Amino acid sequence: MSSPPSARPYRSKRHRPCDQCRARKLGCQTDDGIPCQRCRAAKLDCTFDNPPPKRARLSESLSFAVPSVDELPVTSHAEESIFGRGFSNSGSPPGSVGPPYSSLDFGQVGGPSPDSGILLAARPPTQFVQSIDRLEHGYAQLFGASSESDPWLLRHCRFDDAGMKYFYKVHYRNAGGVPTAQRIPVHFMVSSEELSSAIKQNTRAGIGEVTREYLDCLVPPEYGRRLVSLFVKYVFPALPVISRSQLGLTTTSYQLPELSALAKVPVHLLAAVYASAFPFVSHDDYLCVLNTYHNSPVQRLWRMVYELVTEEIHSPRLAVLQAALLYLHQQPMDETRYRTADTPFTWSFVGQIVGLACSLGVHIECRMWGIPAWEKRLRRRLWWAVYAEDKWRSLVMGRPPYIHSAEWDVSELDEGDFLIGPRQSFSTCSCDTEIPFRTLRASQVLNADFDSSAELGQSLLEQLNSWYSSLPDTFRLPNWSKSVQGLAPYPTSIHFAYLLLVVYVYRAMLRPMARSSSPPMIFDMEEMPINSPLPVDDPTLDFPDISGIECLPEISISDECGTGEIVLHGAEKCATILVNFTRRLTPSDFTGFWYSCKRPPRKMEIYKTI
Structure with a gap:
């Protein structure tokens, strides 16, 4: 008994779309049988009564007839070897074979048609977990928001259930899980290793x-x-x-x-x-x-x-x-x-x-x-x-x-x-560790504004103290004046980093408290007249016994609330704690200072000598 025309079996290759999808020039999805997905969603009759018009042969037409997306054949992996070495899809889950040359199939970008109410359904409902880093013969790099392949356009591309879209040598990998609320689409370009083999020779450091x-x-x-x-x-x-x-x-x-x-x-x-x-x-x-x-x-x-x-x-x-x-x-x-x-x-x-x-x-x-x-x-x-x-x-x-x-x-x-x-x-939480003192523009303004520097420094110190208080009890010192013995080596390095950050904050707060000396006059010997004398009244010549350090200007700490005295006292206390802390470190404590940023202690020795 033959099946009615509307229930014809779906063929995996070279099938024609239903009448409704062809009229709207949309892709026809019949993976689950008849009716197709769009007709099922719009509650329309899925029919195949009107055959597509025959395309003119190339010899009979002056222009190429471009086939629709659904009329393009799906190329198999066997056909891939005819055109050259393809790209491995070894990371795909069993049973999912991605067509390496299947064409881009964009859905209805402009939204559903007024009379259908059909939503975009180009992407499969599920995506298998697959590593981006462990692709066997290729490497992945991110498509940024303004890159040559726009992520917002790529999100309409039809990916397979492993998140891949295959082309010759260069493929697309959808990260999966996005876009969602406050998350943008994320796609990677996956390129064949052989494409970069030649250029690697140019930057190879060895022979x-x-x-x-x-x-x-x-x-x-x-x-x-x-x-x-x-x-x-x-x-x-x-x-x-x-x-x-x-x-x-x-x-x-x-x-x-x-x-x-x-x-x-x-x-x-x-x-x-x-x-x-x-x-x-x-x-x-x-x-x-x-x-x-x-x-x-x-x-x-x-x-x-x-x-x-x-x-x-x-x-x-x-x-x-x-x-x-x-x-x-x-x-x-x-x-x-x-x-x-x-x-x-x-x-x-x-x-x-x-x-x-x-x-x-x-x-x-x-x-x-x-x-x-x-x-x-x-x-x-x-x-x-x-x-x-x-x-x-x-x-x-x-x-x-x-x-x-x-x-x-x-x-x-x-x-x-x-x-x-x-x-x-x-559970997640956010943190902001930016230090405004260290930026160029902030330093230009704050180095002469003690009130703003003190206010900003106090805020940063409160953030550092709050962070330190949130550490587990095994990481925090009950008393900074006592020995650090008994702490694991890495908590010791964490304590030192914490103290060093406090030192940087106090150092920035102290900048406005001493007025800068007048800069020296600039003379260009090539532009000066030959007989022009050079000035000799250099104020530093009055202090021949001081080598390397000029006489500091008067320190101004006068303010109504006594903030200057408080900052000076806090800086002196911090310096004392840091010196005593480093002095009490034992040889086993230095195990945690293997990293290259362990040089700041020598800077502290320079400050001590000054």
Whole structure:
């Protein structure tokens, strides 16, 4: 018994749309049978009575007849090999095969027609979780709000149930979960690795190719397992830039990862982890003996990291950002380098890291995306690591920050971002750690306005005190005047950072209290007449016994409320606490000061001598 025309079976290839969809020039979705989705939603009769007009042959027409979207054939993976090497979709869930050359299919952009009430239904109702970072043969970079492919147009594109839209060599990946309220559409461009293979040669820092075999020669994998464990124990608490879940580490205790897990870690990231952990080999009974009789490979490891980062930055994944962050905190091998300031490379490299993080999209909240839980946690931790580098180094180096508050929306980290295993419930809150004193425009105004500086400084001190009070009891000192013994090393570094921020606030509050000296007169020897005499009444010549420091102008602290005296007293008290705190630190406390920003204590010694 034959079926009626309105109930004809749906064919997966070269099917014609129903009469109603053709009249409106819309895509006809008949995956669930007849009637199609649009007719079902609009409660219309889904008929196929009017056949489409025959298209004129190319030889019979002077112009090309452009077929509608629904009349285009769907290209299979078998056809892909005819045109060239395609792009792997190994990350897709079983049973979902994405057509690599299927054309863009935009829905009804201008809204539903007045007589149908049909809503856009181009995207499947579900999307499988798929990693953005673990695509086998490609890398992903974010489409920004003003990029060449507009995210608001891409949201109307029909993606498969893995969030992918396939083209030749370059594909689109929908992050999933957005847009929602106060969240914009997020899409990534996924490009084939081979597209960037040639340009990588231009920025390769080394002569030869750095391989995993070379890394295994420097650090045998059996030794590497112990170095990774030392990294998790000593480095990870202060710089949590790796995924313990991906290393097979299921507990927070000292645990050796499997060799198979190390083999999956990119070479540049593994070398950076090894090099970061080498300063702690004395805490491993086996490695400390080997380190005594063998030369340390740390310098060669860091060189590997730099060479690979400069090469892989053209097709980056999260591992490139992770390795770059660790490279920024390498410990100098020559002790004399502790006495020198950072070169301009450090701040320039921070800018490179910020740019890399934005290209990877880690500055956007990802908790609602269709990616694995471990990748969500890692992306959020990486952003806050990048944010901390930018804000802290811009403060201590006096540079304008690269990151601006209006350009990111990642919520504050909580316990859910440090789990090992499945995702659990979490709560979010916002924080703003901007310090207005350090900006150029604010410094120009506040350096001569004591009342405004004192008011702003008091507000910042209250925020710092509120943050310190919110710390767990095990992190807070009951009395700053007593010994710090008994604290874990990383709380010790947190206390020092807190005190250092207070010092910076007081330093900015004290600026308006001393009037600036008159600037020296400027003379250009090339523009001055030959017989013109030079002035000799330099006031600094009256004080030959003072070397390096000119006579300070009179300090003015007169105000009705006595705020000047209060600020001076608070600054003196803060300086005393900081000096006593650093004086009471024990050798074990310095374990937590492995990172490269540990140079400020030497600046404090300079201030003491002055």
